[in-house]
Amino acid sequence: MQEGMPYRSLPKTITINLLDFILFSQDDSFHTVGQLWNPKKKQILSDDIEIHFVEIPKLVKQWHEEKVNPWENAFVR
8 A cells, every 4th residue: 555545445354363262252153253343323334354263272172072173174174
């Protein structure tokens, strides 16, 4: 990006957070995807930002319980 360019010309940003702790204890899923949200208007503020959280302790637990299989699931691998 160069000075004076509009922010709309920026490409989509995706962050991937690999966590060695449990952040979302109320959810069993090891992979959570988030976006910027306006609760008042109940709408997504932007499709240009995507936030992924992978909670390693949940993933390992599901692997040991044979709920996920790295040989069958490329994402888990």
